[in-house]
Amino acid sequence: MTQQPALEYLAHGQSPFFRLPAVAPPRPLPQGTRAAFLGVPFDGGTTYQPGARLAPFHVRRVSALVQGWHPAHRVAVFDRAPAVDGGNVVFPPFAPDRMREAVEARTRQVAEAGAVPFLVGGDHSVALPALRALARAHGPLAVVHVDAHLDTSGPETWGEPFHHGTPLRHALKEGLVATGQLHQIGLRGPWAGPGDGDPGAARGARVHDADEVARRGMAAVAAEVREAVGDRPAHLTFDVDAVDPAFAPGTGTPVPGGLTSREALALVRGLAGVRLVGMDLVEVCPALDHADLTSHLAAHLLFEGLALVALREPR
Numbered sequence: 465m466t467q468q469p470a471l472e473y474l475a476h477g478q479s480p481f482f483r484l485p486a487v488a489p490p491r492p493l494p495q496g497t498r499a500a501f502l503g504v505p506f507d508g509g510t511t512y513q514p515g516a517r518l519a520p521f522h523v524r525r526v527s528a529l530v531q532g533w534h535p536a537h538r539v540a541v542f543d544r545a546p547a548v549d550g551g552n553v554v555f556p557p558f559a560p561d562r563m564r565e566a567v568e569a570r571t572r573q574v575a576e577a578g579a580v581p582f583l584v585g586g587d588h589s590v591a592l593p594a595l596r597a598l599a600r601a602h603g604p605l606a607v608v609h610v611d612a613h614l615d616t617s618g619p620e621t622w623g624e625p626f627h628h629g630t631p632l633r634h635a636l637k638e639g640l641v642a643t644g645q646l647h648q649i650g651l652r653g654p655w656a657g658p659g660d661g662d663p664g665a666a667r668g669a670r671v672h673d674a675d676e677v678a679r680r681g682m683a684a685v686a687a688e689v690r691e692a693v694g695d696r697p698a699h700l701t702f703d704v705d706a707v708d709p710a711f712a713p714g715t716g717t718p719v720p721g722g723l724t725s726r727e728a729l730a731l732v733r734g735l736a737g738v739r740l741v742g743m744d745l746v747e748v749c750p751a752l753d754h755a756d757l758t759s760h761l762a763a764h765l766l767f768e769g770l771a772l773v774a775l776r777e778p779r
């Protein structure tokens with residue numbers, strides 16, 4: 465199939481995630497691949513500062529520094545969980561419907577090949593099609609949602625049902641999330657009104673806001689989430705704006721009072737044992753970043769996510 469030159473450029477990306485082999489379609493994933501990192505260069509769903517479409521390129525670049533031995537888990541992550549850079553998901557960057565189609569198709573492809581998709585956004589609207597594909601493959605999911613915001617907004621806000629403030633609203637409504645299995649961590653900041661939490665609360669979402677994390681410590685919160693998730697297929701959707709802008713300045717809708725980068729890493733590490741079937745890391749906006757701080761954090765969070773996959777592999 466011939467592709468438009470601009471799409472070829474997008475599909476190519478730059479240095480691969482974590483120096484992994486680059487295996488973009490039409491090449492199939494090699495036998496035994498346990499994870500595929502996919503860039504999703506889309507920020508047409510942002511409500512404030514755009515720029516997240518360039519995150520895959522920057523996270524790739526800095527991820528080259530991440531080494532493979534996990535000293536806390538005592539596992540050689542890339543050896544235990546063979547992974548590839550699956551390239552970017554391709555679509556015109558101004559066509560949200562085409563983005564959703566392409567992300568859902570590519571996520572399904574990776575899941576059907578027996579690998580765990582790791583999507584690197586892009587804004588948070590890229591999570592919905594990934595959740596659709598994963599729920600289709602595994603059934604209703606446990607969703608660990610790390611974010612400053614609820615992301616259960618509806619069309620009442622902008623007169624448009626799909627943007628980066630709505631993916632969890634759709635996921636709940638479409639039954640992609642198992643009952644009582646939306647775990648939201650890091651929330652804070654003012655709401656539009658007292659009912660903002662209702663869509664999640666109506667479906668048993670459990671909220672661990674930033675103040676609770678500060679009060680109880682992230683290890684306790686992570687342990688509670690891990691316990692509640694049990695052995696369900698789990699998706700981790702990580703909006704980097706959950707982290708305080710002091711640690712992660714490169715994001716389009718920053719909210720003061722967030723997680724430290726240490727807490728963010730401790731959360732993913734504390735999920736050891738969960739059956740991770742997918743992860744997305746979204747809302748890194750390189751143009752607003754300083755010294756690649758946010759991209760470096762994103763790369764390390766993805767590494768912690770891959771470690772969760774490695775821990776489920778036989779020794």
Ligand SMILES: [Mn+2]
Nearest residue numbers: 588611615703
């Ligand atoms: Mn979000």
